[in-house]
Amino acid sequence: xxxxxxxxxxxxxxxxxxxATVALPFLDAMIPAxxxxxxxxxxxxxxxxIEEVHGTAGCNEWGxxxxxxxxxxxxxxxxxxxxxxxxxxxxxxxxxxxxSNTDCRMAESFTSPEIGGDHFRSTAVLLTQAHPKQTQxxxxxxxxxxxxxxxxxxxxxxxxxxxxxxxxxxxxxxGCWYNYHCAYxxxxxxxxxxxxxxxxxxxxVAFDRLFGAGGSPEERAIRRRTNRSxxxxxxxxxxxxxxxxxxxxRQRIDRFLENVREVERRIELTETRNASGAxxxxxxxxTGVPDSYSEHMRMMFDIQLLAFEMDLTRVIxxxxxxxxxxxxxxxxxVDKPFHAASHYGNDPETITExxxxxxxxxxxxxxxxxxxxxxxxxxxxxxxxxxxxxxSAMGDSNIHQHRRCPLIMxxxxxxxxxxxxxxKAPDGTPMANAMLSLLHGxxxxxxxxxxxxxxxxSLSQPTTAVTAAYRTGxx
Numbered sequence: 001x002x003x004x005x006x007x008x009x010x011x012x013x014x015x016x017x018x019x020a021t022v023a024l025p026f027l028d029a030m031i032p033a034x035x036x037x038x039x040x041x042x043x044x045x046x047x048x049x050i051e052e053v054h055g056t057a058g059c060n061e062w063g064x065x066x067x068x069x070x071x072x073x074x075x076x077x078x079x080x081x082x083x084x085x086x087x088x089x090x091x092x093x094x095x096x097x098x099x100s101n102t103d104c105r106m107a108e109s110f111t112s113p114e115i116g117g118d119h120f121r122s123t124a125v126l127l128t129q130a131h132p133k134q135t136q137x138x139x140x141x142x143x144x145x146x147x148x149x150x151x152x153x154x155x156x157x158x159x160x161x162x163x164x165x166x167x168x169x170x171x172x173x174x175g176c177w178y179n180y181h182c183a184y185x186x187x188x189x190x191x192x193x194x195x196x197x198x199x200x201x202x203x204x205v206a207f208d209r210l211f212g213a214g215g216s217p218e219e220r221a222i223r224r225r226t227n228r229s230x231x232x233x234x235x236x237x238x239x240x241x242x243x244x245x246x247x248x249x250r251q252r253i254d255r256f257l258e259n260v261r262e263v264e265r266r267i268e269l270t271e272t273r274n275a276s277g278a279x280x281x282x283x284x285x286x287t288g289v290p291d292s293y294s295e296h297m298r299m300m301f302d303i304q305l306l307a308f309e310m311d312l313t314r315v316i317x318x319x320x321x322x323x324x325x326x327x328x329x330x331x332x333x334v335d336k337p338f339h340a341a342s343h344y345g346n347d348p349e350t351i352t353e354x355x356x357x358x359x360x361x362x363x364x365x366x367x368x369x370x371x372x373x374x375x376x377x378x379x380x381x382x383x384x385x386x387x388x389x390x391x392s393a394m395g396d397s398n399i400h401q402h403r404r405c406p407l408i409m410x411x412x413x414x415x416x417x418x419x420x421x422x423x424k425a426p427d428g429t430p431m432a433n434a435m436l437s438l439l440h441g442x443x444x445x446x447x448x449x450x451x452x453x454x455x456x457x458s459l460s461q462p463t464t465a466v467t468a469a470y471r472t473g474x475x
Contacts, residue, residue, distance in 0.1 A: 008032045011042070011311065015241065017233025020211055023159075023310035024241075025256045026377050027249040042378045044154075045414045045442060046308050046386040049147045049317040050365065051126050051188045051393075053119075053325070054342040056085050056406045057355035059395035062348055068355045069406050070100035071422050075461060078422045085358040088366040092373070092410060095383055095419040097459055099407040102431040104393040106131040106452055107402040117178030118400040119323035122393040124184040125402075127317070129432035129451020130193070132184045140181045143451060145190040146389075146435055148197070150442055151315040160313035164189045165206060165300050166199040167293065168322045169284065189317045199319060203267050203299040204288035210307055211260070231261055256309060263302045270295075294331055294364050301368035308382055309375060320361065332360035342397035365390065369410055387413035389438065391431070407431055409438070409459070416441035418460055425457055433457035 009029045015022040026042050058069020068085055071078035078098070080087050089096050107125040109115045114134055124132045130143030147162060155161035170186035187196030200206045211230050231238070238257065242250045267288055274280060274287040281291040290296045300318060307313050321327070326337040334341060334357050341357055344350040365388075372383040391407040394400065409417055416438070425433070432451035437459050439447055 009241075009244070013241075015234040015237040017230070017235075017237070020230040020233040022211060022230065022234050022257075022260070023312055025252060025309040026311075027245060027252060029245040029249050042311075043385065043414055044311070044314055045416065046314045046382065047147060047150055047316070047413075047442070048304065048386065048388045049127055049145075049188070050388065050390040051123060051317075051319050052358075052361065052390065052406070053122065053319075053321045053323045053392065053394070054338070054397040055392045055394040055401075056358045057344070057351050058085060058358075059401075059404050059406055060344070060351055060398060061396070062346065063351050063355060064404075066352075068351075068358070070098060070424065074422050074424050076420050078420075083352070083355060083359075085355060085362050086408065087359060088363040089369065089408075089410065092366070092369050092383075093420050095369070095373075095410050095412060095417075096421075097409040097417050097419060098422040099409070099425065099431075099434050099457070099459070100422065101404050101425045101427065102407060102429050102434055102457070104129070104395075104402045104405045104431050106432075107393040113179065117180055118394065118402070120176050120178055120180035120182075120185050122323060122402075123186070123188050123319065124190070124196075125393040126391060127188050128190055128193075129430065129435060129453070132180065134179055136176075136179055136181050139194075140183050140196070141193050142184065142190060143193050145188065145317075146439065146450070147189055147315050147317045148191050149439065149444065149447075152191075154443065155313065155315050158311060158313050160209070160307070162189065162197075162315040162317070163206070163209070163304075163307065163313050164197050164199040164317050164319075165304075166201050166319040166322075167296055167300070168319075168325055168327065169201065170199055170319070170322065185323055188319050199317075202286040202288040203263075203290075203296070203303060204271065204286075206300065206303045207263065207267055210303065210310070210312055229261060229264055231257055231264075259302070260306060263299065263306065266295075266299060270299075292331065293327075293329055293361075297364040298367060301365075301371070305368070305371050305375065305382075308372075308386070309377070320364075329357060329360060332357050334360075344398050346398075362390075372411070383410075384412045385414050386411040387416060387438065387442070389435075393431075405431055407434060413441065416459075421459070421461060423457065423459060429457060430454060434459065 011030050013024050056069045057063040067081040107122045121132050124142045127145035128143030133141040151162035176182040183196040189197040270290050271287045304316050324339045328337055341354045344354045373381050375382045388410040395403050395405040430452050432453035434457040436450040436453045437456040
């Protein structure tokens with residue numbers, strides 16, 4: 001081992017080449033030799049916030065009776081029904097916290113002119129739990145989102161305090177229907193009540209955000225024109241680094257760079273195919289966006305994983321679709337457009353069909369959870385250090401209802417969550433109560449409230465008395 005005792009490689013070590021910058025994953029060589037080291041540098045909690053736009057079939061009265069979303073059993077060791085939309089997460093049940101029966105009343109109409117505008121409020125409400133001001137002018141106003149509260153306090157020591165991503169287009173500039181500014185339906189992350197944050201849809205743009213920031217615009221242009229991998233530009237530094245570290249670190253570096261190249265290669269293949277002139281399912285999408293929803297989600301999650309490994313950011317939001325989308329998902333086996341399918345009436349067969357769509361979309365998240373669990377950092381894996389919050393500000397999409405909305409959390413977040421738990425809130429509980437508890441667990445103890453919260457909703461095992469009260473129907 002050529003590594004010199006008493007010295008160590010800084011956690012913020014970058015390999016630089018023309019128009020390319022590659023940060024490193026955590027290596028043993030980053031542990032200070034011969035000194036007490038508690039590992040606080042790498043035990044940082046990652047936060048991923050994912051929005052679903054149309055609730056789930058399990059939030060419909062009949063769908064709830066089939067346990068399409070919430071498990072029948074409360075507390076620990078619940079069983080998912082065979083048709084549950086959560087079934088893709090069954091292998092990770094020890095890391096799954098299901099929250100049921102909470103409301104997003106801030107997405108409801110408060111005045112007569114707001115009636116009917118549910119689709120144009122919901123996205124802005126999920127992470128703010130605040131009611132958007134109805135306007136098409138520049139005087140937009142809602143609230144600061146949960147992810148940005150965390151980024152503003154704990155994301156300032158990373159190169160990117162946060163990243164915002166999306167899967168479907170968010171380019172309807174100006175006014176949307178029902179006199180709502182399109183910022184409300186385009187942005188789920190708000191840096192302040194008046195500042196929505198833009199989102200990245202193109203995997204190429206997200207990839208370059210992580211790796212293409214080095215050098216001048218001219219250098220980046222040269223790299224693109226030569227059609228070479230970013231790894232080609234840092235090969236010399238990689239060779240030097242591998243001579244400075246031990247064998248295990250060399251293997252980690254090789255695995256990490258292989259993953260970087262694999263993501264880059266898939267982006268290149270997508271761009272080549274989409275620029276070939278062949279017919280596309282998404283003709284309006286940038287060339288870097290796959291026509292396949294599953295592949296697009298996979299790319300975006302793989303980029304998120306790389307960002308976490310390099311510790312370039314610890315806060316990410318992902319908007320998986322847009323309200324009232326007419327997109328069809330052939331891979332789901334359902335041939336109805338998404339919005340039309342979400343208006344299922346009270347027909348069990350149609351509700352079941354929509355549930356298949358919900359389960360398909362949830363299934364695209366499961367591979368990311370698995371990769372977090374398989375990615376070791378220090379003495380544990382990233383799923384132990386991550387909180388994935390997934391939810392919707394809509395419950396029963398058939399009637400645009402914002403009561404009994406779905407909310408789950410995956411991961412342990414360095415002890416913030418216990419997992420293997422179903423928490424059912426008392427009727428009328430704001431979803432903001434669960435989010436306030438999460439914020440407190442993430443270190444925001446100074447916050448007395450969040451959105452329309454009325455207190456905390458415990459995200460740990462209910463006491464025997466509380467469990468008994470649920471069973472008797474007293475709460």
